[in-house]
Amino acid sequence: MNNIVKIQLAVFALVSSAFTNIYLPQPVLPILQSEFQITPVQASLSVSLVILGIVLSNLFFGYLSDRYSIKPIIVCGGLFVAVGGGICSLTLNYNILISARLLQGLFIPALTTSLAAWLARTLPAKRLSVVMGSYVSATIMGGLGGRLLGGWVHPPLHWRDAFVTASILILVTTLMAVFVLPPDEKKEIASVKGSNGKETYFSLLKRKELLLIYACGAGSFLIFSPVFNYLPYRLSHPPFDFATETITMVYLVYVFGIFLGPISGKLSSRFGGGVMLLASSTLLGVSLLLLLQPYIVAVVIGLLGVCVGFFTTHTVAVVLLNRKLSCSHGKANALYVLFYYTGGWLGITGAGFAYEYADWKGVVMFLAAFLIIPVSAGLFERRAETIAK
Numbered sequence: 097m098n099n100i101v102k103i104q105l106a107v108f109a110l111v112s113s114a115f116t117n118i119y120l121p122q123p124v125l126p127i128l129q130s131e132f133q134i135t136p137v138q139a140s141l142s143v144s145l146v147i148l149g150i151v152l153s154n155l156f157f158g159y160l161s162d163r164y165s166i167k168p169i170i171v172c173g174g175l176f177v178a179v180g181g182g183i184c185s186l187t188l189n190y191n192i193l194i195s196a197r198l199l200q201g202l203f204i205p206a207l208t209t210s211l212a213a214w215l216a217r218t219l220p221a222k223r224l225s226v227v228m229g230s231y232v233s234a235t236i237m238g239g240l241g242g243r244l245l246g247g248w249v250h251p252p253l254h255w256r257d258a259f260v261t262a263s264i265l266i267l268v269t270t271l272m273a274v275f276v277l278p279p280d281e282k283k284e285i286a287s288v289k290g291s292n293g294k295e296t297y298f299s300l301l302k303r304k305e306l307l308l309i310y311a312c313g314a315g316s317f318l319i320f321s322p323v324f325n326y327l328p329y330r331l332s333h334p335p336f337d338f339a340t341e342t343i344t345m346v347y348l349v350y351v352f353g354i355f356l357g358p359i360s361g362k363l364s365s366r367f368g369g370g371v372m373l374l375a376s377s378t379l380l381g382v383s384l385l386l387l388l389q390p391y392i393v394a395v396v397i398g399l400l401g402v403c404v405g406f407f408t409t410h411t412v413a414v415v416l417l418n419r420k421l422s423c424s425h426g427k428a429n430a431l432y433v434l435f436y437y438t439g440g441w442l443g444i445t446g447a448g449f450a451y452e453y454a455d456w457k458g459v460v461m462f463l464a465a466f467l468i469i470p471v472s473a474g475l476f477e478r479r480a481e482t483i484a485k
Contacts, residue, residue: 115242117200118242159427383405
């Protein structure tokens, strides 16, 4: 096995385990609501506060990843994420639980944003699209793994054990990454330092083509994350009345996303990012309409469409972003993740109030209003590509 393959496997394992921790409680939100005697909005904090933590610390880790060796950053992130999971598994106080979840969110960018920046500045340009697609696939694998771990691998009432398993997983994959990833060369770190004067966070935000990509990531995740966050409430109530284990199995539609990452990267290179963004946005809109239907077949097809549409949008946006960069990859990717998770946090929080006000229909209509964001990004990118030809 050559070094590149070993690196890709180590990165895939670490990113997957990091994302496992983000979504672990999602299938058992109704159980948390009952056990801690809280509202649906309060229960959703066990997910949304992780995302808020990512938003708050992401720029900081993007800054660090452009200046320092990646290994100490990874070790620090892995330890704190594992400690947070351990606290969640032991506490009987919900306020402590969500505080520990916030702690996990604050250090997850050390394992994700820093790695994305390292890949972008280390890999040859011709491999970047496919590898970034694989990176996105790792986030998908982790999202699926966390949901299965919390609601199926461990019985739902044993959700505390799922946190222990996730903490062990993050420690193992952190050690793997430390041993497998090559040391940062001094000349590489120095060259990155030298580029900091050229691109600041503010200068990156002033670039319209990048700002639209950031907005596209935020808008797509805003649409996607609430669908699966409030899915347990939708399927546990009439006309479905499914058990938690059955609901968790529906999350298997995520499997399609694992393969879509690299494929979307290749299609973006062939047909152009603008075409791909417009196609995926259209699919998202049709799929949201299917989610309103009172038939499980329509819901599953709708969920598949939401997954395909979102994963394609996300992968294409990441690929487009890194193609437009010549330096400061850490800062640029940190900004993308900042926008991305801000969208997810706003989506879950806003959809929670929409759910309380108008049930599942309110959630879907709330999300559909934000389709204008990826559509606008697709139109702009398509026009830019046409002019470039």
